[in-house]
Amino acid sequence: MRIATWNVNSLKARLEKLVWWVERTNPDVLLLQETKCTDAGAPREALFSLGYELAHHGSGGRNGVAIASRTPLTAIETNFGEPLAPRTATASDDDPLAEARIVAATTAGLRAVSVYAPNGRVVGTAPYFAKLDWYERLSRWLEATPKETPLVLGGDFNVAPTDDDVWDARACHGGTHVSEPERAAFRRLLAWGLVDAYRRHHPERERYTWWDYRAGDFHRNVGMRIDHLLVAPAVAERSVFAEIDREARKGRPTPSDHAPLVVDLDTSGRPFDAGWSGAEERIAARRQSARK
DNA sequence: ATGTCCCAGTCTCTGGGA
Numbered sequence A: 001m002r003i004a005t006w007n008v009n010s011l012k013a014r015l016e017k018l019v020w021w022v023e024r025t026n027p028d029v030l031l032l033q034e035t036k037c038t039d040a041g042a043p044r045e046a047l048f049s050l051g052y053e054l055a056h057h058g059s060g061g062r063n064g065v066a067i068a069s070r071t072p073l074t075a076i077e078t079n080f081g082e083p084l085a086p087r088t089a090t091a092s093d094d095d096p097l098a099e100a101r102i103v104a105a106t107t108a109g110l111r112a113v114s115v116y117a118p119n120g121r122v123v124g125t126a127p128y129f130a131k132l133d134w135y136e137r138l139s140r141w142l143e144a145t146p147k148e149t150p151l152v153l154g155g156d157f158n159v160a161p162t163d164d165d166v167w168d169a170r171a172c173h174g175g176t177h178v179s180e181p182e183r184a185a186f187r188r189l190l191a192w193g194l195v196d197a198y199r200r201h202h203p204e205r206e207r208y209t210w211w212d213y214r215a216g217d218f219h220r221n222v223g224m225r226i227d228h229l230l231v232a233p234a235v236a237e238r239s240v241f242a243e244i245d246r247e248a249r250k251g252r253p254t255p256s257d258h259a260p261l262v263v264d265l266d267t268s269g270r271p272f273d274a275g276w277s278g279a280e281e282r283i284a285a286r287r288q289s290a291r292k
Numbered sequence B: 001a002t003g004t005c006c007c008a009g010t011c012t013c014t015g016g017g018a
Helices: A015-025 A044-050 A126-143 A180-191 A197-201 A233-238 A279-291
Strands: A002-007 A029-033 A053-057 A065-069 A074-078 A102-107 A110-116 A151-156 A227-231 A239-244 A261-265
Touching (some): A002 A110, A002 A151, A015 A044, A029 A110, A029 A151, A065 A110, A126 A180, A126 A279, A197 A227, A197 A239, A227 A233, A227 A261, A233 A239
Parallel strands (some): A002 A029, A110 A151
Antiparallel strands (some): A002 A261, A053 A065, A074 A102, A102 A110, A151 A227
């Protein structure tokens, strides 16, 4: 089974590139971020004709997350199971918890979650603390998930977990994505038991998933590894391959500023969802009690 | 090089966000 995550920087603007990439890569489950679509405006038909169902969560403009899968999507949960607050228009209104940044669904025996963490802009500003608050909310949501859940929490985390995940730690010092509080928030996800699937297969440095469009950053490999597939231990044990597809960051039509990340699972042998039966109900019950 | 791309609205350009 092939799982992928990709911040596409507009699903509509990227549709031709996405079709090319999906036909080339054939993921079974694809997590998408920054779709910038409304639920009604999401290109469901185009994905359906490629063989995918789509669970989409977005209000248009910015943000927006989705899960495309070759197998049915059930128990779809958006925004931490809470209704999204109405959009309040002005750019200075920065409330990530009112934005479409998380969608979860059960598919292919997995609990798949697509996240788009806030950017944070500048350390010490209101958007930065809002980013940390959003991570706090994500951790509480995660910690209400039973440990045996075959979880795949993937997306654009907007955090480079270590200095090995940035092109130049000194140049990045003092900026967002690398600050200690952001890295601590990321490590709290790992403390639940999640495994960084890419690092399980690739210890090397200079492997990034995002490069700024400007200044030829991609061609100079001035980037950061901020997109991740974090998987439960039972999923990690089955992972046999991980790669960042730099080809998708090149050429025309215009690429996203992020490259997709792919992980392959060996699903031969015992059923992948062993022990997972009934867990949707257990998750729902724990979320209910966590809200009280 | 603060050098690109995408979106919404002010709508064939501009400002904001990443």
